[in-house]
Structure formats: C-alpha cells, structure tokens
Amino acid sequence: MLKALVWKETRELAPLVALAVIAELLFYLPLNMFPLNMFVSINLNYDDGGRIPFVKTSLENWLLVVGGATGIALGFWQTAGELGRGTFLFLLHRPVDRTTVFTAKLAVGVALTLLVAGVPILGYALWAATPGTHASPFFWSMTIGTWLLWFRLPLFYLGAYLSGLRPGRWLGSRALPLFAAPLLFLMLSIVASWPLVSVALTLLVELAYLIAIYFVAQSRDYS
Amino acid sequence: MVNTVNLRVPAGCVYGFLGRNGAGKSTLVKMLMGMVQPDAGSSQLLGSDSGTLTSATRARVAYLAEGHPLYRWMTVAQAARFAQAFYSPERWHGRFLDEILDHFRISPKSKVGRLSNGQRAQVSLALALAPDPELLVLDDPTLGLDTVVRRDFLESMIHLIQRSGRTIFFSSHILSDVERVADRIGVLVDGVLRVDCPTDTFKAALRRVVLEFSGSVPRFPDCEGLVSQRQIGNRLEIVVVHFGDVHRELAAGLGAIHVEEVEMNLEDAFIAYTRGETRPLPSFDREPIRC
Numbered sequence: 001m002l003k004a005l006v007w008k009e010t011r012e013l014a015p016l017v018a019l020a021v022i023a024e025l026l027f028y029l030p031l032n033m034f035p036l037n038m039f040v041s042i043n044l045n046y047d048d049g050g051r052i053p054f055v056k057t058s059l060e061n062w063l064l065v066v067g068g069a070t071g072i073a074l075g076f077w078q079t080a081g082e083l084g085r086g087t088f089l090f091l092l093h094r095p096v097d098r099t100t101v102f103t104a105k106l107a108v109g110v111a112l113t114l115l116v117a118g119v120p121i122l123g124y125a126l127w128a129a130t131p132g133t134h135a136s137p138f139f140w141s142m143t144i145g146t147w148l149l150w151f152r153l154p155l156f157y158l159g160a161y162l163s164g165l166r167p168g169r170w171l172g173s174r175a176l177p178l179f180a181a182p183l184l185f186l187m188l189s190i191v192a193s194w195p196l197v198s199v200a201l202t203l204l205v206e207l208a209y210l211i212a213i214y215f216v217a218q219s220r221d222y223s
Numbered sequence: 224m225v226n227t228v229n230l231r232v233p234a235g236c237v238y239g240f241l242g243r244n245g246a247g248k249s250t251l252v253k254m255l256m257g258m259v260q261p262d263a264g265s266s267q268l269l270g271s272d273s274g275t276l277t278s279a280t281r282a283r284v285a286y287l288a289e290g291h292p293l294y295r296w297m298t299v300a301q302a303a304r305f306a307q308a309f310y311s312p313e314r315w316h317g318r319f320l321d322e323i324l325d326h327f328r329i330s331p332k333s334k335v336g337r338l339s340n341g342q343r344a345q346v347s348l349a350l351a352l353a354p355d356p357e358l359l360v361l362d363d364p365t366l367g368l369d370t371v372v373r374r375d376f377l378e379s380m381i382h383l384i385q386r387s388g389r390t391i392f393f394s395s396h397i398l399s400d401v402e403r404v405a406d407r408i409g410v411l412v413d414g415v416l417r418v419d420c421p422t423d424t425f426k427a428a429l430r431r432v433v434l435e436f437s438g439s440v441p442r443f444p445d446c447e448g449l450v451s452q453r454q455i456g457n458r459l460e461i462v463v464v465h466f467g468d469v470h471r472e473l474a475a476g477l478g479a480i481h482v483e484e485v486e487m488n489l490e491d492a493f494i495a496y497t498r499g500e501t502r503p504l505p506s507f508d509r510e511p512i513r514c
Contacts, residue, residue, distance in 0.1 A: 004308030012296065085295075089258060089288035094309040095281040221259040223250065 001096055005104035013074055013112055020070040020116045052136040053128035054143050059121075063149060067117035068156040072178065074109045075160025083164070088222045102217045106161070106210070113157045117150050148198050152188055155181045155202075158209035166216045177209070225251050225261070226414035232392055232407075239405030239422070240394040243497050247414040248394040249289055252362040255392075256286050269358060282310060285351035289362040291343045295336030299324065299346055302335055303353070310354045323349040323383065341372035345379070352383055359384055361393035365400055377403060398490040412497050422489065429492040430466040434459045434479035441477050446470065451495050462487070462495035 082088050092098060121143070128138045159181030168174025184205050191198045225247040232238045242248045253259040255266050257273045266273040271280040293302055307315050324331060327345040335343065344364060351359065364380070365373040381404055384391060395401050401408060401422070408425055410418035418425055429450070434443075440459050443452045448464040459479075463470055466484060474482050487495065 001308050004305050008294070008305055012294070086288065086290055086292035087294060089253075089256075089286075090292045090294075092258065093256060093281060093284075093286045093288075094306070095278040096309055097278055219260070221253070223253055223259050 002100065002104060005096075005101060006108055009078065009105055009108035010112070013077060013108065016070065016073050016077060017112055017116060019073075020066060023066050024116070024120055052142075053124065053134060053138055054146055059124065059146060060149050063117050063121070063146070063153070067113065067150070067153040068182075070116045071109075071113040071153055071155075071157030072160040074112060075157045075162075075178075076164045078105050078109055079161055079164030081164075083222070092222060098218060099214065102214060106213065109157055109161065110154045113154050114150065117153050121146055121150055144195055145192060148192050148195060148202075149189070151199060152185050152202050154206060155185050155188075155209070158206060158213065162209060162213050162216065165213060165220065167220055177212070224414045225254065225411075228264075228411070228414075228416040230409055230416055230419055232390060234390050235388050237391045237404055237406045238393070239401035239408045240392065240411065241396065241398070241401055241408055241418075241493060241497075242394070242411035243396060246411045246497070248396075248411055249362055251411065252360060252392075252394055256284075256360060282314060282354060283357045285354070285356035285359045287344075287347050287351055287359070287361040287364050289366060291340075291347040291364075293335045293343060293347060293350075295334070297335050298331065299329055299333050299335060299338075300331035302346065303331070303350060306350045306353070314354045316353050316355055319355075320349050320353040323352065326379065339372075340367050341369070341376065344368060344372075344376055348376070348380060348383070357389060359389070359391045359393070361391070363394050363396070365395065365397060373397070373400070380404075398493050402489045410493065410496055417496060426487065426489050426492055428464050429487050429495065430463055431485040431487050431491065431495065432461050432463060432466060432470070432474070433481075433483045433485065434461065434474055434477065435481040435483075436478065437480050443477070444473055446473060451498060462492075 082091070091101060094101070125140070125143050127133055129140070156178075159178040162177035163175045166174060166177070188198060188202055188205065191201060228251060240248055240251070250259055254261050255268055255273050257268075257276045260274060268276060269280055269283055271277060276284075294305075297305065303317075303320055307317065321331075324346070327342065327349070329338070329342055329346060329349075333342075335346065338346065348364070361380075365376055368376060377400055391404075393405075405422050407420065408418065408422050409416055410425075420428075435458050437457070440454045440457060443449065443459060443461050446469065448466070448470065450462040450464060452459060452461040454460075459477075471482070
C-alpha cells in the first residue's frame with residue numbers, strides 16, 4: 001500500500017523533477033553562450049578563473065533558484081493540483097488512514113526536493129575532491145555551508161505544500177506559509193556559522209510546518 | 224449548504240437522493256464519506272462515525288465521486304493496480320474487474336486521460352465494484368453523460384450491483400434515472416430534506432389541482448400539505464400532499480368555477496416540490512400583442 005502511494009507520487013512528480021534536472025544540466029554543460037550561465041557561473045568543464053570550490057562560487061544562489069523553485073512546484077502540484085483535479089476524493093477514500101497518505105506524499109516531496117539539489121552538490125564536491133581538477137585547495141568541511149543551505153531547502157517545499165492545501169478565500173492569505181518560507185530561510189542562514197544550531201532550528205521550523213500540514217490535512221473539507 | 228437532514232437508509236435498499244443543482248446533494252454525500260465536516264450533527268456509515276471512518280469500514284464502502292476523478296496519466300491497468308494495493312487479496316476480485324472492463328470494451332492499456340466521460344465513469348464503477356463493497360455511495364454518477372451512455376451505464380450498474388444485502392445510495396438530479404432504480408427517495412430542497420419515503424408513495428401522495436376562475440385569480444391560503452401554487456392565466460395550479468376535504472373546502476371558498484385533480488408522475492412531483500414560488504405566467508389571450 002505504501003509502495004503504491006510512493007510509486008504514484010514519484011511517477012506524478014517525475015515530469016517536474018525532469019524539468020529541474022534539465023535546468024541543472026543547462027548549468028553543468030559547457031554552454032557558455034547560454035544566457036543563464038551569465039547569471040550562475042558554475043561550469044565544471046570551463047576555466048573557472050581561479051574560483052575555489054564551495055568558497056568562491058555562486059553555487060548557493062544557483063541552489064536557491066533551482067532547488068527552491070523545484071520545491072515550490074512539487075509542493076503545489078501535490079496539493080493544489082490534486083485539489084483542482086478532484087482526485088483527493090478518490091485518493092482519500094482508499095482504505096488507509098489519512099496520515100499515511102499525507103506522510104507518503106510529504107516523504108516523496110521532501111526526498112525529491114533534496115535529491116534534485118543534493119546530487120549536484122555531491123557531484124560538485126566529488127569533482128572538487130578529485131586531485132588535478134582545479135588549482136585550489138579542497139576539504140570536505142568546506143561543503144558544510146552548502147549542505148546547511150540544502151537542508152533548509154525543504155522550507156520552500158513545505159511552504160508551498162501548506163499554501164496549496166490550506167483553504168483560503170484569496171490567494172494572498174492562502175499563500176502566507178509560502179511567503180514566510182524565504183523569510184525563515186534568511187533568518188536561519190544567520191545562524192549558519194553554528195551548524196548544529198542551524199540544523200536544530202531548521203528541524204524545528206520544518207516540524208512546525210509539518211504539524212500545520214497534518215492539522216490542515218485532517219481538518220479541511222475536500223469539496 | 225446542508226441545513227436540516229434527518230435520514231436513515233435501510234440495508235439492502237436502493238436510495239435515490241434527489242435535488243436541484245446546488246441543493247446540497249454533493250455536500251451531504253461528502254459529509255457521509257468524511258470528506259466534509261458538518262458544523263453540527265453527525266452521520267454514520269455502516270455503524271461507524273463518518274468523520275472518523277476506519278480503513279476497515281472504508282474497505283466495505285465504494286464511493287464514486289462526482290465527475291469520476293481518476294489519475295489521468297495512469298493507464299486503466301495502472302489505476303486498477305493502484306486501487307488493488309489498498310485491499311487484501313481476498314477482498315479484491317481482479318477477475319470480476321477484468322470482466323466488467325471487457326463488458327464495457329475498455330482496454331486495460333488505455334490511458335485514463337484519453338477515455339471519454341462515459342468510459343471514465345465505467346472504469347470508476349469497475350474499480351468501485353472490484354472489492355465487493357457492501358455499500359455503494361454514488362454522487363451523481365451519470366452527470367455529464369449523454370442519454371445513450373447514461374442509459375447503458377445505469378443498466379450495467381443495476382445489473383452489476385444487484386446482490387442481496389447490498390445498499391446503494393446515489394444522488395442525482397435526473398428523475399428518470401432515479402425512477403428506474405430507486406426503491407426509496409429523498410428530496411433535498413435548499414439544504415433541507417423535504418421528502419424521505421418509498422418512490423411510489425411519493426408519487427401517490429402528490430396531486431396537482433387546477434382551479435379555474437371567471438374573474439381575478441386569488442392566492443390559495445397557506446394550509447397543511449400545500450407544496451406550491453402558480454397562476455397561469457385565469458387558472459391557479461396548486462400542488463398538494465394528500466389532497467382532501469379541507470383543501471376542497473378552501474378551493475370552494477375561493478369561488479373557483481371548476482376544480483380538477485390531476486395525477487403526477489415523479490418528474491412533475493419533483494419539479495413541483497423543488498421549484499418553489501414562481502411569478503404568474505403571462506398569457507397571450509389576456510394581453511394581445513400589438514404590432
């Protein structure tokens with residue numbers, strides 16, 4: 001049953017993930033004429049002008065754009081999309097408790113958001129850790145800041161998920177959880193110098209989002 | 224909006240739940256299925272509270288939501304596999320599902336998104352019946368289907384779902400559908416359940432009475448059983464439940480020159496019950512059109 005739910009969610013989100021991967025590939029491939037590369041300057045096969053991996057790159061900006069956008073798209077697709085198509089009525093009548101359905105949705109959504117952003121970070125780190133690839137020092141501890149940012153990305157997903165799920169008379173009030181996500185993201189980046197504190201606070205905020213999501217999922221009308 | 228509904232559907236009954244668009248039928252069905260929480264009151268499905276239906280109870284109930292929502296990207300076979308995953312192997316009748324799909328000539332390889340409305344309704348019905356439910360709740364199952372598909376769908380539905388002890392509760396605004404299959408009907412008017420009785424009783428209890436006047440047409444006084452009244456030319460048409468001596472005396476007191484009782488079919492009865500107050504109809508013979 002859980003397998004079926006996970007399959008359904010993964011299959012449903014696959015096109016959005018594919019779009020995110022294409023966006024990533026556009027940054028990775030040596031397409032220097034491509035205008036987006038002027039905005040984000042990571043290019044593994046290109047002379048990086050002496051940049052130090054994970055120190056002097058705009059990787060974090062890039063992660064914010066692609067990872068954040070992916071999280072928002074996935075969150076809305078799983079909630080507002082399902083509400084709009086009326087399929088919640090089919091899904092929630094399956095003989096399984098509502099918590100399981102929403103846990104499966106959230107688990108897949110968070111996992112895919114983290115995967116979309118995590119694989120490029122890992123790839124970049126492995127490339128940077130390979131001797132002879134660049135003329136600058138590399139220690140794995142240099143990646144901590146980026147991983148902390150990666151860890152905060154689900155905030156966008158959860159914000160979009162809650163905004164898509166909660167009933168609201170107009171988009172402005174309904175989207176409050178999404179509007180709050182970048183603010184919380186910035187506030188949490190202040191404590192990024194203390195990794196454990198940052199992780200703990202991020203978990204706390206994400207937990208608050210999850211509690212709100214489960215509450216809305218159980219109490220809202222699916223009409 | 225649903226306001227006042229007090230209703231009990233006996234086991235083994237085919238219950239047709241009628242109402243005009245916006246009367247609150249779908250909302251009530253969603254309340255029964257635990258999809259909408261009522262502000263006040265409660266409902267039970269197979270003895271369990273609707274708001275907290277357990278998985279075990281849901282497994283015994285089939286629900287066809289309005290518009291037959293299914294995942295359009297799935298093939299019919301994928302939709303069947305997905306639905307099957309939530310039931311025990313003993314409960315799921317895969318062969319029966321295949322037979323229904325075969326009867327409807329729907330290929331398991333077809334994409335749900337490419338099916339017509341009628342075919343999607345048929346797939347929904349097949350998926351709902353595969354776990355052999357004790358109770359079927361169908362929310363306007365023929366909505367949006369053309370006449371031929373609707374008739375085929377209903378006939379198949381009656382044939383497929385008939386087995387002893389199975390209860391069917393379905394909402395509709397199409398009278399002929401209800402008349403064909405329901406043992407008992409409920410009529411919801413503006414969120415209030417106004418009728419809950421066997422179909423034949425409903426038809427037999429209502430009478431249209433036509434009162435003809437020589438002069439101006441008065442209003443029929445409010446009295447017990449009066450459902451509606453409307454003026455057409457020099458006639459007053461009233462619809463009354465259990466038309467009797469009290470009503471005859473009232474009609475005579477109004478000075479009617481002719482009184483005629485007319486039997487009503489279900490459609491006429493339903494329209495009279497749900498239409499509400501109407502303004503007088505204009506008449507050509509009283510006000511000639513001048514060009």
